[in-house]
Amino acid sequence: MSALEPYVEFARKAFARESTYRVEVFTNVGSLLLRVYLLRSLWTALYRQNAAPPNIPLHAMITYATVALLMSLILEIDGTRAIREKIREGGIATDLMKPISLPLYFFSDGFGQTIFHAMLIVPSLLLALLLVHVDVPSPGAFIAFTLSFGVGYLVNFCLNLLMNIVAFWTLETFAIQLMVRWASDLLGGQLVPLDFFPGILGKIVENLPFAAVYSTPLRIYIGELPPSEWAAAIGGQLLWLVLFATIASVVWRLAERRVVVQGG
Amino acid sequence: MPIIETRDLRKVFRSVKRTPGALGALRTLFTREYVERAAVEDVTMSLEAGELVGYIGPNGAGKSTTIKMLTGILVPTSGTVRVAGLVPYLERKRNARNIGVVFGQRSQLYWDLPLIESFELLRAIYSIPKDRYENNLADFNELLEMSDFLRTPVRQLSLGQRMRGDFAAAMLHDPRIVFLDEPTIGLDVVAKEAIRTFIARVNAERGTTVILTTHDLADVERLCRRIVLIDTGRIIYDGQIERIKDEYGTHRTLVVELCEPYPGFAVEGAELESRVGPLARLRFDRRTISADQLIRRVTENYCVTDVSIEEPELESIIRRIYVEGYKDPAVPATLSTPVR
Ligand SMILES: Nc1ncnc2c1ncn2[C@@H]1O[C@H](COP(=O)(O)OP(=O)(O)OP(=O)(O)O)[C@@H](O)[C@H]1O
Ligand SMILES: [Mg+2]
Numbered sequence: 001m002s003a004l005e006p007y008v009e010f011a012r013k014a015f016a017r018e019s020t021y022r023v024e025v026f027t028n029v030g031s032l033l034l035r036v037y038l039l040r041s042l043w044t045a046l047y048r049q050n051a052a053p054p055n056i057p058l059h060a061m062i063t064y065a066t067v068a069l070l071m072s073l074i075l076e077i078d079g080t081r082a083i084r085e086k087i088r089e090g091g092i093a094t095d096l097m098k099p100i101s102l103p104l105y106f107f108s109d110g111f112g113q114t115i116f117h118a119m120l121i122v123p124s125l126l127l128a129l130l131l132v133h134v135d136v137p138s139p140g141a142f143i144a145f146t147l148s149f150g151v152g153y154l155v156n157f158c159l160n161l162l163m164n165i166v167a168f169w170t171l172e173t174f175a176i177q178l179m180v181r182w183a184s185d186l187l188g189g190q191l192v193p194l195d196f197f198p199g200i201l202g203k204i205v206e207n208l209p210f211a212a213v214y215s216t217p218l219r220i221y222i223g224e225l226p227p228s229e230w231a232a233a234i235g236g237q238l239l240w241l242v243l244f245a246t247i248a249s250v251v252w253r254l255a256e257r258r259v260v261v262q263g264g
Numbered sequence: 265m266p267i268i269e270t271r272d273l274r275k276v277f278r279s280v281k282r283t284p285g286a287l288g289a290l291r292t293l294f295t296r297e298y299v300e301r302a303a304v305e306d307v308t309m310s311l312e313a314g315e316l317v318g319y320i321g322p323n324g325a326g327k328s329t330t331i332k333m334l335t336g337i338l339v340p341t342s343g344t345v346r347v348a349g350l351v352p353y354l355e356r357k358r359n360a361r362n363i364g365v366v367f368g369q370r371s372q373l374y375w376d377l378p379l380i381e382s383f384e385l386l387r388a389i390y391s392i393p394k395d396r397y398e399n400n401l402a403d404f405n406e407l408l409e410m411s412d413f414l415r416t417p418v419r420q421l422s423l424g425q426r427m428r429g430d431f432a433a434a435m436l437h438d439p440r441i442v443f444l445d446e447p448t449i450g451l452d453v454v455a456k457e458a459i460r461t462f463i464a465r466v467n468a469e470r471g472t473t474v475i476l477t478t479h480d481l482a483d484v485e486r487l488c489r490r491i492v493l494i495d496t497g498r499i500i501y502d503g504q505i506e507r508i509k510d511e512y513g514t515h516r517t518l519v520v521e522l523c524e525p526y527p528g529f530a531v532e533g534a535e536l537e538s539r540v541g542p543l544a545r546l547r548f549d550r551r552t553i554s555a556d557q558l559i560r561r562v563t564e565n566y567c568v569t570d571v572s573i574e575e576p577e578l579e580s581i582i583r584r585i586y587v588e589g590y591k592d593p594a595v596p597a598t599l600s601t602p603v604r
Contacts, residue, residue, distance in 0.1 A: 001392050005388045005391060006385075006388045006389040006391075008388075009384070009385050009388040009389075010385070013374070013381065013385060015375060017376055017377075065545055090370060092333070093337050093370070093371070094365070094367070094368075094370065094371075094372035096335075096336070096337045096356065097335050097336075097337060097360055097363070097365050098355070098360055098389055099357040099360040099361045099371070099389065099390065100355075101359070209600075256356070257339055257353070258339070
């Protein structure tokens with residue numbers, strides 16, 4: 001309990017910090033609704049042109065796009081982004097002089113922000129329902145989706161952490177950052193379902209780690225994956241999680257040992 | 265057993281050699297040439313618990329680098345280091361519980377939180393027991409007079425206020441050792457004095473070991489008995505301030521206040537430095553005449569209302585050492601006869 005206390009505090013402070021940006025919250029909800037509406041129009045138009053994969057009907061596609069957008073509200077929060085800033089400005093030194101695990105610190109900070117943004121999702125979802133039709137999954141599918149989303153969240157955290165740890169070696173991480181984000185959005189199924197990738201490419205993409213973040217929970221949500229395949233799908237995500245958590249902790253330990261603090 | 269011990273501690277920084285120009289920049293992308301530079305070389309020192317030591321040296325001497333190695337955030341290139349029995353870079357988190365750190369140049373407070381919330385966060389981080397936390401907070405609040413700005417976000421604090429907050433933050437968990445890296449930089453005289461009093465009290469009352477790095481030698485004079493002088497990464501002096509003063513301060517000044525305006529005022533064995541009104545300043549070499557003898561000579565010949573001796577300032581001594589280098593005191597016996 002008391003070992004976790006600092007991290008609970010970090011999350012709490014991050015939550016409090018986020019809630020001070022109230023205006024931003026409203027504009028965010030506004031732009032979100034606009035995007036939901038645009039996505040619906042886009043997919044409707046595309047489906048009229050017969051661009052659809054046979055296994056996803058239009059209403060499922062719109063559900064997919066809307067839920068993906070709401071998920072991105074949470075998944076785009078990157079608590080580890082602060083690493084780069086802290087390394088560049090030397091603030092990492094004072095953090096390292098505290099008896100805490102920095103990856104956990106970044107995780108709880110991000111988590112605090114996430115909780116705040118998650119609270120926005122419910123009203124956004126309700127408003128979105130007024131604009132577009134979103135399928136509501138069965139309770140079982142919803143529970144499986146939540147589980148899968150949780151694992152995806154952790155995989156996403158590990159990927160972000162890994163990407164930002166690179167800053168310990170080279171401060172010029174922008175290009176790497178951009179590439180990974182691009183790849184993960186496109187290959188992870190946030191922009192379009194992975195079913196859109198043709199043939200062998202689709203098979204490859206489905207087995208990349210990026211799929212664990214968006215694609216798997218979304219396929220559970222829209223019912224593309226039957227209940228009999230849920231366990232295997234979530235198990236696959238868990239494998240990625242174990243792999244990346246291991247890599248991240250090893251790389252972190254290396255990074256910690258080569259900290260070169262600027263200035264002073 | 266010493267609480268801090270280093271032996272032949274070395275830190276070599278390796279950085280990419282930059283070639284000027286666009287072509288040069290392109291070349292460094294592919295062929296990396298490194299330049300190595302030793303920031304700290306063969307630093308061997310040891311501190312007993314409860315000591316308050318000034319770690320002094322010119323810019324770039326390697327002071328901050330040493331402190332970073334002692335706090336465990338920088339891995340030494342070679343040599344050994346132990347802080348309260350731990351090897352800092354191997355046990356960073358455990359070491360962190362034993363130490364407190366104040367960097368004058370950089371705050372450890374959480375920028376967008378009110379000061380008091382930074383303290384609360386630190387309470388959670390170090391799992392400080394409630395009553396301990398409250399006692400310390402009340403204590404520091406009184407010593408550092410923070411009540412006016414406890415609820416102000418840190419980014420809105422003045423430098424002096426922030427530094428006081430930083431000091432409290434570094435001490436809340438009762439560290440056995442504190443590292444102070446230029447803690448009085450940029451402070452006005454009142455704030456400086458408040459900080460100095462705080463350091464002195466923490467050291468005296470709590471027995472906290474303190475390493476103080478500063479360019480303001482008044483800090484050192486006021487607080488430390490021992491100094492470690494470092495230059496270009498090497499320790500050039502380690503010992504009592506008094507000793508260095510004795511060795512370097514061969515000349516002192518006797519200030520006498522005369523009752524009458526003696527026009528031809530002069531004393532054998534001393535040089536009249538200046539005369540302003542009744543005040544005469546006599547500079548003397550304490551190797552040839554003791555202060556005692558000189559005072560007797562003056563009072564035998566003149567009527568005097570007041571005398572005082574000016575010690576050589578540490579600052580002028582240190583300046584000389586920076587310029588000339590420290591000469592080991594292999595001095596003849598006559599030179600080291602103590603006055604007083
Ligand atoms: N990260 C780094 N990479 C390369 N060289 C460094 C690095 N940090 C410090 N140095 C070099 O090491 C030397 C010692 O620096 P350090 O910061 O320890 O000096 P200092 O004694 O604290 O000086 P000051 O009084 O100016 O703060 C300097 O020559 C500095 O340029
Ligand atoms: Mg320094």
